[in-house]
Amino acid sequence: IAKEVAKLLDLKAQLGGDESKHKFVLKTPKGTRDYSPKQMAIRERVFDTIIACFKRHGAEVIDTPVFELKETLTGKYGEDSKLIYDLKDQGGELLSLRYDLTVPFARYLAMNKITNIKRYHIAKVYRRDNPAMTRGRYREFYQCDFDIAGQFDPMIPDAECLKIVHEILSDLQLGDFLVKVNDRRILDGMFAVCGVPDSKFRTICSSVDKLDKMPWEEVRSEMVGEKGLSPEAADHIGEYVQLHGGLDLVEQLLQDPKLSQNKLAKEGLGDLKLLFEYLTLFGIAGEISFDLSLARGLDYYTGVIFEAVLLQPENNHVEEPVGVGSVAGGGRYDGLVGMFDPKGRKVPCVGVSIGIERIFSILEQRVEASQEKIRTTETQVLVASAQKKLLEERLKLVSELWDAGIKAEVLYKKNPKLLNQLQYCEDTGIPLVAIVGEQELKDGVVKLRDVATREEVNIRRESLVEEIRMRTSQP
Amino acid sequence: IAKEVAKLLDLKAQLGGDESKHKFVLKTPKGTRDYSPKQMAIRERVFDTIIACFKRHGAEVIDTPVFELKETLTGKYGEDSKLIYDLKDQGGELLSLRYDLTVPFARYLAMNKITNIKRYHIAKVYRRDNPAMTRGRYREFYQCDFDIAGQFDPMIPDAECLKIVHEILSDLQLGDFLVKVNDRRILDGMFAVCGVPDSKFRTICSSVDKLDKMPWEEVRSEMVGEKGLSPEAADHIGEYVQLHGGLDLVEQLLQDPKLSQNKLAKEGLGDLKLLFEYLTLFGIAGEISFDLSLARGLDYYTGVIFEAVLLQPENNHVEEPVGVGSVAGGGRYDGLVGMFDPKGRKVPCVGVSIGIERIFSILEQRVEASQEKIRTTETQVLVASAQKKLLEERLKLVSELWDAGIKAEVLYKKNPKLLNQLQYCEDTGIPLVAIVGEQELKDGVVKLRDVATREEVNIRRESLVEEIRMRTSQP
Numbered sequence: 001i002a003k004e005v006a007k008l009l010d011l012k013a014q015l016g017g018d019e020s021k022h023k024f025v026l027k028t029p030k031g032t033r034d035y036s037p038k039q040m041a042i043r044e045r046v047f048d049t050i051i052a053c054f055k056r057h058g059a060e061v062i063d064t065p066v067f068e069l070k071e072t073l074t075g076k077y078g079e080d081s082k083l084i085y086d087l088k089d090q091g092g093e094l095l096s097l098r099y100d101l102t103v104p105f106a107r108y109l110a111m112n113k114i115t116n117i118k119r120y121h122i123a124k125v126y127r128r129d130n131p132a133m134t135r136g137r138y139r140e141f142y143q144c145d146f147d148i149a150g151q152f153d154p155m156i157p158d159a160e161c162l163k164i165v166h167e168i169l170s171d172l173q174l175g176d177f178l179v180k181v182n183d184r185r186i187l188d189g190m191f192a193v194c195g196v197p198d199s200k201f202r203t204i205c206s207s208v209d210k211l212d213k214m215p216w217e218e219v220r221s222e223m224v225g226e227k228g229l230s231p232e233a234a235d236h237i238g239e240y241v242q243l244h245g246g247l248d249l250v251e252q253l254l255q256d257p258k259l260s261q262n263k264l265a266k267e268g269l270g271d272l273k274l275l276f277e278y279l280t281l282f283g284i285a286g287e288i289s290f291d292l293s294l295a296r297g298l299d300y301y302t303g304v305i306f307e308a309v310l311l312q313p314e315n316n317h318v319e320e321p322v323g324v325g326s327v328a329g330g331g332r333y334d335g336l337v338g339m340f341d342p343k344g345r346k347v348p349c350v351g352v353s354i355g356i357e358r359i360f361s362i363l364e365q366r367v368e369a370s371q372e373k374i375r376t377t378e379t380q381v382l383v384a385s386a387q388k389k390l391l392e393e394r395l396k397l398v399s400e401l402w403d404a405g406i407k408a409e410v411l412y413k414k415n416p417k418l419l420n421q422l423q424y425c426e427d428t429g430i431p432l433v434a435i436v437g438e439q440e441l442k443d444g445v446v447k448l449r450d451v452a453t454r455e456e457v458n459i460r461r462e463s464l465v466e467e468i469r470m471r472t473s474q475p
Numbered sequence: 476i477a478k479e480v481a482k483l484l485d486l487k488a489q490l491g492g493d494e495s496k497h498k499f500v501l502k503t504p505k506g507t508r509d510y511s512p513k514q515m516a517i518r519e520r521v522f523d524t525i526i527a528c529f530k531r532h533g534a535e536v537i538d539t540p541v542f543e544l545k546e547t548l549t550g551k552y553g554e555d556s557k558l559i560y561d562l563k564d565q566g567g568e569l570l571s572l573r574y575d576l577t578v579p580f581a582r583y584l585a586m587n588k589i590t591n592i593k594r595y596h597i598a599k600v601y602r603r604d605n606p607a608m609t610r611g612r613y614r615e616f617y618q619c620d621f622d623i624a625g626q627f628d629p630m631i632p633d634a635e636c637l638k639i640v641h642e643i644l645s646d647l648q649l650g651d652f653l654v655k656v657n658d659r660r661i662l663d664g665m666f667a668v669c670g671v672p673d674s675k676f677r678t679i680c681s682s683v684d685k686l687d688k689m690p691w692e693e694v695r696s697e698m699v700g701e702k703g704l705s706p707e708a709a710d711h712i713g714e715y716v717q718l719h720g721g722l723d724l725v726e727q728l729l730q731d732p733k734l735s736q737n738k739l740a741k742e743g744l745g746d747l748k749l750l751f752e753y754l755t756l757f758g759i760a761g762e763i764s765f766d767l768s769l770a771r772g773l774d775y776y777t778g779v780i781f782e783a784v785l786l787q788p789e790n791n792h793v794e795e796p797v798g799v800g801s802v803a804g805g806g807r808y809d810g811l812v813g814m815f816d817p818k819g820r821k822v823p824c825v826g827v828s829i830g831i832e833r834i835f836s837i838l839e840q841r842v843e844a845s846q847e848k849i850r851t852t853e854t855q856v857l858v859a860s861a862q863k864k865l866l867e868e869r870l871k872l873v874s875e876l877w878d879a880g881i882k883a884e885v886l887y888k889k890n891p892k893l894l895n896q897l898q899y900c901e902d903t904g905i906p907l908v909a910i911v912g913e914q915e916l917k918d919g920v921v922k923l924r925d926v927a928t929r930e931e932v933n934i935r936r937e938s939l940v941e942e943i944r945m946r947t948s949q950p
Contacts, residue, residue: 006674037535060512152887412627
């Protein structure tokens with residue numbers, strides 16, 4: 001019987017195998033993608049630029065797990081919470097994939113009782129959003145976060161975050177951009193003076209946040225229709241949210257008969273004034289716009305908020321530049337760490353997150369358009385042979401080169417044609433070929449060929465490493 | 476009524492907030508951990524060493540999503556499949572976290588019809604295993620994979636994978652190590668000549684795989700008791716699996732009256748012989764041991780398999796060195812890509828995976844023991860002031876330095892004490908302090924202080940960047 005069962009099981013396994021072959025869906029999950037070597041080369045360039053900036057500003061680096069206890073994420077994201085990926089309950093803890101790097105950072109600070117740190121964190125986050133992959137909106141995407149935690153004098157860390165956004169977007173040469181700033185306290189003060197009931201502050205704030213994707217009329221009807229706000233209050237908000245400017249607008253609103261009477265708004269405006277002073281010292285005040293329509297979706301912001309958008313070059317001549325979308329955002333969240341601390345002890349934080357998927361999309365399209373050839377390996381030399389039966393000699397030489405720290409390859413064929421070996425160099429951008437042959441072995445030399453110029457010279461074997469190093473060192 | 480409801484909701488929210496504060500569990504999920512800046516510094520050193528080796532061997536790099544369609548992972552891992560993390564069904568596709576990087580790689584090759592690539596991939600994988608964190612066994616852990624895909628002459632890529640393991644373990648200076656090799660075909664041939672029924676090959680292979688964690692007697696009783704193998708077959712296996720050696724053992728088994736009659740075993744032994752020839756050319760044959768007890772747990776291997784273990788220095792004098800656990804493993808899997816290809820087209824592959832968590836654990840303990848001071852930032856200079864009311868001047872100078880590419884920091888205080896500023900440099904290892912004061916501003920200079928020697932010199936402001944660069948350039 002056991003034998004028969006085994007046979008049947010085998011048969012079933014075979015059938016299962018064939019079946020799955022037929023109905024197999026060969027894809028990555030919705031909203032995700034692979035990175036090919038070429039895409040990785042572009043991605044690494046972007047990361048290098050961003051990390052260089054974070055290090056220039058003295059940041060340490062940390063890492064956290066890709067998932068957190070579900071309750072860690074609960075109550076932090078407002079209406080966006082429905083976009084969180086949960087793991088299946090397989091026994092044990094209930095887990096969710098991280099939605100951003102900010103909440104895990106706050107959990108990390110509270111858990112380790114850290115009250116003072118400047119750190120960056122580059123990792124993937126997960127949102128069950130509607131993907132729009134051509135525009136760089138994915139369900140799995142990288143965030144590059146820089147945050148400053150600690151009790152400091154007002155607006156100095158906040159100004160540094162804006163300086164960092166400015167440096168990174170400049171360094172990446174993405175064209176013109178605009179950084180919008182606002183303050184949650186100004187928004188809340190504005191809601192109060194417009195007659196929004198306290199309980200509706202957060203949900204009306206979410207509606208304002210949609211102004212970068214919808215016209216005011218639609219946002220207004222959401223406020224009045226879905227959220228039950230009075231038309232008068234909505235119209236009053238409508239007047240404020242079209243305001244944008246610089247230090248002048250801050251000064252103007254500090255004189256606004258209603259706003260200036262509101263304690264929160266006054267605090268926010270006072271801090272923005274200080275912020276603009278520091279931005280002037282940093283030489284970037286001109287590219288920062290105080291914009292009352294900026295709200296940011298997340299619940300946890302408590303003070304300054306900001307967002308950077310790239311401006312489309314096509315719209316150079318149009319009065320109002322059109323953003324192709326947000327590429328960075330952030331703000332102050334002074335209450336988040338306290339939500340995790342058993343005694344509610346607060347650690348003031350401010351930070352910025354660079355959303356690099358859109359930046360990748362832009363740079364990928366640019367590389368595509370320019371037909372720039374991007375190398376995906378760093379190989380300095382291919383070890384080749386012109387005659388047959390030299391596999392062992394090639395393996396011996398390539399091993400010597402590896403041991404000397406030279407980046408070297410060899411074709412995995414017993415008797416490859418020289419032409420194929422040279423073609424491989426052309427295809428992959430390898431600049432040098434080290435050719436061994438019967439004569440070279442006898443003479444104790446290697447023929448070194450420059451792929452671009454086709455020049456060949458015999459190099460003594462003991463000088464080969466030095467010669468390759470010299471020829472491939474960066475100028 | 477609406478007002479009352481709003482009030483009640485507010486009240487509930489407040490209550491909920493307080494409640495959650497009390498019962499909050501402040502931890503990372505079971506089997507996972509955060510990386511502190513110090514741990515990250517060690518991690519990056521290890522990654523740098525590994526990536527340098529992969530690039531030295533001409534590898535490209537790819538990336539894949541952290542989750543795959545559940546069916547992509549189904550039927551690839553044998554008995555280990557129960558350790559896969561599934562995502563909750565929230566509507567849409569059924570997803571699982573990747574269990575390794577090999578199956579996603581095979582899916583990537585089939586999906587993009589790639590028949591020829593040498594790539595590395597460094598990313599986290601997920602296993603619902605019993606964690607043993609002090610020994611570096613986690614549920615979320617990094618794998619560093621290098622694989623060669625393509626139809627090539629036998630054993631050349633396989634030998635390169637072993638060379639890579641050898642280079643990385645040597646470069647990391649982890650002490651003595653041993654690389655074991657075997658071949659699935661030899662194992663299957665051995666099972667056949669020992670009288671194991673075909674249908675039990677994989678499950679008996681899983682038992683053999685446990686030999687590095689359990690003594691033979693336990694493995695034997697699992698084979699006979701749980702898996703219904705005849706005691707004679709088990710004893711016969713028991714004789715083979717204690718064999719280990721080098722090329723000599725390969726030659727000996729090629730003469731073995733039973734094994735040499737088995738087609739699969741003969742093929743495997745023939746290839747191992749060739750492998751040892753190439754390993755001799757690479758100068759590493761002495762550290763590679765042909766070990767018939769090596770089985771590897773995963774279903775997808777089809778040919779050469781290997782595993783590297785670190786040897787405990789304490790056991791130097793003992794005959795049989797004891798491994799502290801596997802730090803690298805891999806093998807040939809010629810059938811995996813074909814499982815994904817709609818027409819079953821095969822792409823032969825061989826690869827190696829470096830398991831760096833154990834390596835981290837060892838290096839972390841070593842740093843701890845040596846009390847080596849590890850810098851977690853790269854800041855070159857702190858911009859400081861000796862008198863009050865110079866915040867603006869400090870911000871202006873630090874901004875100039877950032878713009879010139881200097882890694883610089885400033886304390887986020889209006890009027891920090893000079894002593895505190897110097898202490899910050901001591902604590903974080905910043906080598907230089909640029910001090911601005913009333914007199915320096917008047918004279919157009921900055922006082923540059925060397926933290927280690929306490930020497931101070933006035934540098935003209937326009938020469939400051941050059942001076943800092945010169946003083947902090949690596950020798």
